[in-house]
Amino acid sequence: MLLLKRCLPAWLQHYQSHWLAGDLTAGIVVTLLLLPQSLAYALLAGLPVQAGLYASVAPLLVYACSGRSPAQSVGPMALTSLLTAATLARFAQVGTPDYLLLAVWLALLSGLMLLAMGLARLGFVADLLSEPVLAAFTTASALLIVLSQLGPLAGLRFPGSSLPQWLAGFWQQLPHWQPTTLAVGLAALGWLLAVRRWGAQLLRRLGVPSLPSQLLLRGAPLLAMFVGMGLARGGLLLPVVGSVPAGLPVVALPHIALSQLADLALPAFFIALVNYVQSLSVAQLLAARRQESVDPDRELVALGLCNMAAGLAGGFPVAGGLSRSVVNADAGANSQLASLVTAGGMLLVMCTATGALASLPLPVLSATIIASLLGMLELRTLRRAWLAERADAVAWLLTFVLVLLLGVDSGIVAGVLVSLATLLWRSSRPHIAEVGRLPGSHHFRNRQRHAVETLPGVLLLRVDESLYFGNARQVRQALLERVALVAGTQQLVLIMSAVNRVDTTALSMLENLDQALQQAGVTLHLAEIKGPVADILQRAGLGLRFDGRVHLSTQAAWQSLAGLPDYHI
């Protein structure tokens, strides 16, 4: 009995009976939301709708057992589906068995990578993407998804995971648009947007209590689906989903060639990265509301297991979704039981209602996707970056354009590179200040901003940046130029109070600089070296080289060079 209890997840061991009502409500509300989304996102990924059902149930069950975030709702996501479609389009035709096989393995592989990263405690990979780059990536992807659904909304079907591709397909297919389909699609879209805009307000004014009000609001897409199905069955000619196999998925590990697996490795890594960053930010948002914190490595493991489960069940890559998780939390989810209720609801549909889904019109699903994605188009981060730090705004714009032009899959690689390039760019030309002493004090300040005293023949320069391969060359050049600029300089004191780190490239630079200065008849002194930096200098053998020219503080260097008695600290 005790053993059994040990095996249960933590939330179940400490379950409190008063959580039950909230969990049940939230579970049902999320089911209403998830059902249309799972079908729509499967189509977005280029897969049959049942793949969306499989990719919903398995992760819900697995996350409930392995995840720590009570309200997190892991399942099919728009961005992930688009990434899946863009990746698979390079290796297989939509609709072929190979396409299905690769989708399954993409989930398995990215799941395995997430699991491995979690076990190796590599949670920090989430920080490969800066906030502006991530925001630009999300906005551009949302725009691409909205565009990609404009076709199906009018009864057209063409690929388009980048803007040029989409434009080409759009112009080619435009003449074939179907008025009936477009009318139904626009009606559904209008309905969804109207409910979102005025629904809550109206129901409140009508005095509808909270629970039925929530069910009505979250059920709006489902209602659109029902009306659509009714129209299709009533004889209106609309493109529909078609037959959906009933029942549970067969858990299987399909055979794949090693070369195909190698093809998927890099895309799987980037999908894993995007899914992890998304899920982690959701988990952190939810945790902040409850004043808890998140263990990133633990989240990595749980998300990895979810993706592996999605793959084994015949689904595709999944992630923690922001909107669904927030709905879950707002509807009262207190524990992972809510997810189990949702999983139960989805299972019920799979076992009983797949026949009805066959007549579900595609334009209604497209409307669902468009409505849920419009909120992701945001320019706030760009505006803020523009005000605060222009380089980040440039990174935003660059990533945005690259994602639109190259598509989401190459776009995410470009995004990582843009993140890192801004980092390099920013630290590549560090601020170097000439300082002097505030008269009568031991404080040293920028000569350009304060009235300070100096020593003849002595130049005091402060480098405001860590020294590393990205700026070593420039710092060397800049220091030599500054020395050449001040005639009669015999001593250069390099104040290293802002140098938090040095790497081996910087060590070579310091040696090289010392040599170059010696040849020019200038002696190089180092002052205010931080502990970790001093350790590295020592280990690299530079301690000996600079023996007698290293000063604890700028004041100590000053006293020594002025010929005054030694000064400590």
Next chain:
Amino acid sequence: MLLLKRCLPAWLQHYQSHWLAGDLTAGIVVTLLLLPQSLAYALLAGLPVQAGLYASVAPLLVYACSGRSPAQSVGPMALTSLLTAATLARFAQVGTPDYLLLAVWLALLSGLMLLAMGLARLGFVADLLSEPVLAAFTTASALLIVLSQLGPLAGLRFPGSSLPQWLAGFWQQLPHWQPTTLAVGLAALGWLLAVRRWGAQLLRRLGVPSLPSQLLLRGAPLLAMFVGMGLARGGLLLPVVGSVPAGLPVVALPHIALSQLADLALPAFFIALVNYVQSLSVAQLLAARRQESVDPDRELVALGLCNMAAGLAGGFPVAGGLSRSVVNADAGANSQLASLVTAGGMLLVMCTATGALASLPLPVLSATIIASLLGMLELRTLRRAWLAERADAVAWLLTFVLVLLLGVDSGIVAGVLVSLATLLWRSSRPHIAEVGRLPGSHHFRNRQRHAVETLPGVLLLRVDESLYFGNARQVRQALLERVALVAGTQQLVLIMSAVNRVDTTALSMLENLDQALQQAGVTLHLAEIKGPVADILQRAGLGLRFDGRVHLSTQAAWQSLAGLPDYHI
């Protein structure tokens, strides 16, 4: 007349007659060295030997007009040739017209990119590669080149731009080795190594004067070539170069499909990067000897023009070579006239001696390559990194293994990523010190290292790193944990003396941290914010948020929180 003078390069305007002897000698010595190298490196790139001649003459002429480094010798380089071969192998078969076309366009494209980067003053891209990563890349590439020449040394010919490829080809081809060829190859190699090891010593002991001694030493490969040609003409069965067209290349811009050009774009960028980094370090080395400095952007432009010239002349990508340039300088080159002399020598060979080159044995050329590459195999940087900064040593090893496994072309991409990953890794978990006041002073020091006084309920934390997307999440988490650890904390003072920069990700983090602390009943203060950081906080609207909680110095924060009178500075 004045106009004509204006058009001349600077070195020619200020030419001094006493430079002439050195320039002539150096020009002839380098010709002796360049002739075998140009042929050998063309073969290494998978091209006919005449491409090596074309790629030698054109850049020499162009650099003499556009370059600033007097002794720099731009032309075919082993590493560049291997990169060219590895890139082209992916798009065309060796020996096909397509292969030639792509080689020419690779030079043109990378030349254009270098030119564009130079005009846009993007010299800082050279800093994408850290010293250990560059050293590992060079050593691994040299090893791959040496391996790739072991086959031709024994009369075998198989591709192998990565270790697995090479091993597969080697085992397959091994039974076909040719004893005569191997004997000639080993004899040539032995001769070259012996000359290098003992030649200078012997000639000095024999009392040979400097100039003939140098000609003899640098002419050793040429002598091996003559002996080899004699053997081949004498009837010894050896694989030889075969007919070489005589005369000057036809300057042409061959037509290429846009899709092929797109394929070459990324490889061309990385080849440009490697060539630029090589050439720049050569130029800097030479400049340091003469106590001059280098304008990186100017070097970019010159190297870009050289590569475009090499492409137009039917050659392949070129770079400034370390060994040739040093020989040039040591032989007395005082100006770019030395390069013009070398160009003249090469032109002479092209117009008169191509008939003789036809019988040049391939194993002798392989021996030339191996002998000149052995010096590039070095482990010094690894040893030093291992002692000073373990992460750099890991980067070295990782790059080395990746280049061997993936080949030079993917290896250089992996190298750039490893460089940047070490940077991210190093700053991702910054040191956070709890500080206190040295009793009776205004100095604040790490509590763990000094006996300091503290204020009840006040926590003083100093973050020793700039704040940016790579560490924002971890810093937030670490600060919250530190606050939770010290019971009764009501005020947290974040000392930002080591924060040289913040980006927008870090701004969001600070806001978010402030909120989280507020909810936990802790007030966040900021102290010692640097000028540029304060500006960004202000522009982002955080100045208002933290109004009254920003302190100029830690001492000012201390006085304010202790209820003492205001303190300035």
